Amino acid sequence: MVNDTAYSDDLRLALSLADASDRISMERFRSNDLKIDNKPDMTHVTEADLAVERSIRDTLAEERPEDAVHGEEYADAEGTSGRRWVLDPIDGTADYVRGNPVWGTLIALFDENDRPVVGVASAPALGKRWWAVKGGGAFAGPTEGHKGEVERLHVSDVSSVSDAFVSISALSTWKRYGKVDAVVELLDDAWRERAYGDFYHYCLLAEGALDVAAECVVSLWDLAPLAVIVEEAGGRFTDLKGNPGPAGGTALATNGNLHDELLKRVGL
Template sequence: MPSYHDDLALAHMLADSADGIGMERFRANDLKISTKPDMTEVTDADMAIEKTLRSTLSRARPRDGVLGEEYGTDGGASGRQWVIDPIDGTRNYVRGVPVWATLIALFDQGELVVGLVSAPALGRRWWALKGAGAWAGRNLRGGKKLGVSKVRRLADASVSISSVSGWGKLDKQDRILRLVNSAWRERGYGDFFSYVLLAEGAVDIATEPEVALWDLAPLALIVEEAGGTFTDLTGESGPDGGSALATNGLLHNEVLQILSDEGS
């Protein structure tokens, strides 16, 4: 298997640039906010981060493709593609809540091989390399290896969701309520934070009903390399199914049954 250590180091360099831009504009009085056609918010920081990362990648990896939330897809001849969410948690960002992050992932020939999440307002990063585990810390040199929890009973499990209202759009609000009412505890950490907490063993179940590839790509690898299971709500593995269910693995089938269309 090829070594992707240089790509992981590059992802950390990209995150350094993103952190600088994001923190400079965080809680700025002149932050510019607009609404995209899908009615989600975008800020001048989102745009600046993605432009900067694309520019760096065009020099450092000129043959690689790039998919970003704000500027779409640029092709590449190498069969490799970087996936970028410049600010995951934009609504937190615009309200001054420090739970937001830049998400960076690399696919090689369709296989997810590098994932990194950088949350500078929290002073923390999470990253993973295919086959080499998942880690967290302030930088690449100071990481601590992650592992999911060993909770086996749903009644003992901590569940993190994005929101109840999002499940109502899919006529699955009764499913998510059944799940959280069956669990020991539920919280709405939301966005990237649910999944990295799961990789740390602090949360046992994290799920969202509607998400894009850039929302999930590095998170799927981080969860799996920490020993967890990551699928969509139909049970298909990977981050590109349009929905997400991550667990410590021990609870996955039971939770999937509750949330899936086959669940009673």
């Protein structure tokens, strides 16, 4: 489903890019001879990461040659339009390497004011995809070759931490900000705590299945499409200082009702 907005054609392109990416990544998933290297920061990069990003870039060079491209695995491509595509070819590479199905390709378009206006998160091993366009709502549906209905997304209406499902990144990452005690206290107060991580907990939040998702060590490409998906589902997306958008190096997403309290409790 693609609602008619100023960015409808861009969303259609992003969904097509996701289809092609899913085919590439699934072909190598759980392969016994998958090539894996370590980057300078000691995180994994696989041949699938590189192939997916290369495929997306090649298509964008043909379909949107005036747009800039910023991705995890290759140098930035400059543009003249003022618009920018932001890519994470496989978000959750560690899961991909271990054969866990919770990984996905993230594709976002930023407008001339550097705001995310199109977002797609596609998780082919789960058979599910989430997408949104600014002003057109957020949706979820099956990936190519899977059955299921397309549904419009909306965050929950939970208004108390004691009733909330809260998902965070690894506690070890909160040490650098001295926030472990505050996070543990939050989790103790919540109804349920989880650590889904990566793209997945933001998508669950947009579905109304979670109420809070927070990370304190994260890059723009990890968050770019998720911000517009959460916001179009009625939620709120900022960094841990309360600055809106996905560019702050940290992230806090909520259903909106809980956001101010969460910033007070675990914000920076």
